[in-house]
Amino acid sequence: MPLVLPCAAVLFDNDGVLVDSKAAGNIAWTRWSHARGLDPAAVLTGVHGRRSRETVALFLAADLVDEATAEIDLLELGQSGTTIAVPGAAVLMGAIPDVARALVTSASRDLAVTRLRAAGVPVPATVVAAEHVSAGKPDPEPYLLAAQRLGVDPSACVVLEDSDNGILSARAAGVGAVLGVSASAVGLGCDAVVRDLSGVRWTGAGLELEPELERSPEPVRTT
Numbered sequence: 001m002p003l004v005l006p007c008a009a010v011l012f013d014n015d016g017v018l019v020d021s022k023a024a025g026n027i028a029w030t031r032w033s034h035a036r037g038l039d040p041a042a043v044l045t046g047v048h049g050r051r052s053r054e055t056v057a058l059f060l061a062a063d064l065v066d067e068a069t070a071e072i073d074l075l076e077l078g079q080s081g082t083t084i085a086v087p088g089a090a091v092l093m094g095a096i097p098d099v100a101r102a103l104v105t106s107a108s109r110d111l112a113v114t115r116l117r118a119a120g121v122p123v124p125a126t127v128v129a130a131e132h133v134s135a136g137k138p139d140p141e142p143y144l145l146a147a148q149r150l151g152v153d154p155s156a157c158v159v160l161e162d163s164d165n166g167i168l169s170a171r172a173a174g175v176g177a178v179l180g181v182s183a184s185a186v187g188l189g190c191d192a193v194v195r196d197l198s199g200v201r202w203t204g205a206g207l208e209l210e211p212e213l214e215r216s217p218e219p220v221r222t223t
Contacts, residue, residue, distance in 0.1 A: 003192055003215060005177045006206035008156040010096055011146050011170075012124075014105040014112050016048075016162035017181045018089040018197075019119045024079035032072045036060065049163030051106045051136035052076070076111055085119035086181070088197030093122045095202040102126035102146040104159075106136050106166075126150055138168035143175060158207055160197075164188055183213060191216045 015021045029047055033040040038059055046055045053069045060068050093101065101124045105112040109129035116123050128146045135141050147154040158177045159170035167188050170178045180190035181197065193214040194200060200209045 002208050002210040003212060004203070004206055004208050005158045005179060005191065007158040007176055008152045009100045009102065009147070009150050009158075010202070010207065011102050011104050011143055011157050011159045011175070012093070013049075013159070013161045013163070013166050013181075014103055014107065014115065016086075016184065017160050018086055018093065018103075018121050019083045019115050020086055021080070021083045021115050024082045025076060028072065028075035028079045032068075032075055035071070036068065049106060049137055049165030051130040052108075053130065054136055073108055073111065076107070077114060080111060080114040081118050083115040083118040085121050086196050088200060089119070090121045092197045092200055092202060093124070098125045099150065102128065102150055104128045104142045104146045106130055106142075137163075138165040138172065140169055140172035140174075143170050143173035147173070147175075161185065161190070179207065179209070180214070186214050190214065 012018055026044060029043055030040040033043045043059060046058045052072050053065060056068045057065050103112060103124050108131060109127055112129055113123050126149050128142050130136060133141045133145060143159060144154060147157050154174045155176050157175045158179055159175045160179050160181055161167045161170055162181045162185050167178055177191040180193035185193045192212045194209055194212055199211060200207055
């Protein structure tokens, strides 16, 4: 039986949800780590779901963060052409009207838009990116700002996420439901988790999905 998550708006994370940029990102961060004399394996553990500035700050002194962040941002842009779409992402994003969709990403706007275009996924009019907030995920500010820009209450939004930091951000913002995308979201407290977006459909009043990898014991609504 399909699960329905009713909402007025859908807020999408980007990397891992709409696009698969993991390989490209790993190449960029590995090159950056070597250039900075850091262990790439250690650096890569701090990347997922965070703004690049906050990852950089985990490994370098405060006076080096601005310069080093600019370096990794350029490296990631240089690798963005290899980004591919998550199955179903282009169709789902294209089905949702602009008034009911937003991108909420820990990347810069330029990087997020470049990755979406490389993957053939429509770019929503509302984009909340790293430079638009004072605190990134897991702080609730990114999702609160996206809901505000769309003119909807956070409780009327469904968030699509794949990382612990992103899920924590969405929950702290008080959104109506969180849909996890990919096996990485299993066990992180989502209302449901899907393998990709190929089985997720916009109904005009929410998202309908099946099958799921995981479903909350108390789902929002079933048809």
